[in-house]
Amino acid sequence: MKGKKIVAATALSALIIGGAFSYANTSNEPIQPPEVGVIGQEQVKKVDVPLDTFKQYGITFDLDRKVIHDIAGNIIIQFKDGESYDVNGDMVTYDEFREIIKQYKGMGVHSTDPNASILEVDALMAGVNPEGKTNKEILEEIRPMHELTQLKYEAETMGMDISDLSDEEVKAKVDQEREVFIQNSIEESIEQLKLAYQLDAKAYQEAGIDLTDKTDEEIKTMVYEMYENPSIRIPAQDGWFANVDKVSTQILNMFFDLILIEGDKTLSKAKELGVDTKGHDIGSISTINYSMEKAIEMGMDIEGKTSDEVTDMVQEELRKKHMEETGQTEEEYYADRP
Known part of the structure; x- marks a missing residue:
């Protein structure tokens, strides 16, 4: 969605990468071969580099200039007053911003200010203007946006179509369909395990997986218990130890998604504690469960x-306790928690 404009920032100086090219052509046209008889630096200047080439590399958040650029210096996103814009000055929505960033291989941060806070980066990326705000205030604004992002990601991994839904509709849809999706997935995994077990029951039993006369619910309980203690600790070099998955764990991993199992356990605990899960992703629900039990x-x-x-x-109680034990100020405490 396009909105208001700002004056586009001047592109960063192009970089020479290993002498291969001296400037970036952001078209997606194929690289043109050099002209016959053109050599050395003249040849370099004739090379056109497609935009997709740069997407094979990471990008940099230049905190000093409030821009994100690719490896060749092409501006991808620029920030002003807490809003995001593309190189042409067209406003970029938060979802559009996420899709653009996902096309590249990671992101680094550059700043000449030794006191620069990573929170400022998080704030700008979340569409929050950090200027004149404390770390606590920034965090309070970032967290709802971060959680909504996680919730949308969760919806996408479950195959939900949320493209035309408002934020509130996304929250309601995930809350209504998440538990059913997880339970159906686990039930399907149990069915697949049972089918494989029938082919060679003895081999599974020798690995510690015995489904004899077990109901689906009993199989589920057995699987969950096995994942409580999934590995063995063995000596490694120089006095170190390594955790190695048990054979039973390796077999179960072929059928079950541990993330879904943890999600199922988290939602079950939330029900037990009376937690309102609407609008929260699984990770946040786990935190709320912990807080309820701690309270x-x-x-x-x-x-x-x-x-x-x-x-x-x-x-708040845990924050106070931590600050007393470490001597941190409130600003230092929140700066450590992006």
């Missing part, structure tokens, strides 16, 4: 409070 352990009065409010209470 009970600490004897906090949580009667009538939402799970989000309880989480804030617990995190």
Whole structure:
């Protein structure tokens, strides 16, 4: 979606990469061969480099100039007043920004300011203007955006079509369909395991996987218990130890997705604790579960409070305790938690 414009920033100086080319042509046309008889530096100047070539490399967030550029110095995204724009000055939405960044191989950060905070990078990337704000204020603005991003990613991994949905509709859809998707996936994994087991039951039994006379629910319980202790610790060189997956774990990994298993356990715990999961990704729900249990352990009065409010209470107590133990200031504490 295109919106208001700003004056486009001047492109960064092009880089010479190993002498292969001296400037970037951001078209997607094929590289043109040098003309006959043109050699040396003249030949270099005739090379056109397609934009896709640069997508094979990482990109750099230049915090001093408030731009993101590719390896050849071409500006990809520029920031002004907390908003994102492309090189032409057209506003870029947060989702469009994410799609652009995903095309490249990672991102580094450059700044000449030794006191520059990574939070400023996170803020700009989340569409939050960090100027004049404390680290705590920046974090409070970033987190909802970050969580929504994680939720959308979760929806995409589950095959949900959320392209035409509003943010609130995405939250509702994920909350309604996530548990069913996870349970169906695990049930399908159990069926596949049972079919494979029938082909050579003895081999599975020797690996510690015995499905004899077990119901699907009992198989699920067995699998979950096996994943509680998935590896063995063996001596390595120089007194170090290495964790090696058990044979049973290696077999289960062929059928089950551990991320889905952890998600199922997290959602089950949330139900048990009465956590409101709407609008939260699995990682956040896990944090809320922990906070709810911690609040009970600490004897906090949580009667009538939402799970989000309880989480804030617990995190505040843990923050105070951490600052007392480490001597950190509030700004230092939040700077360490992007």
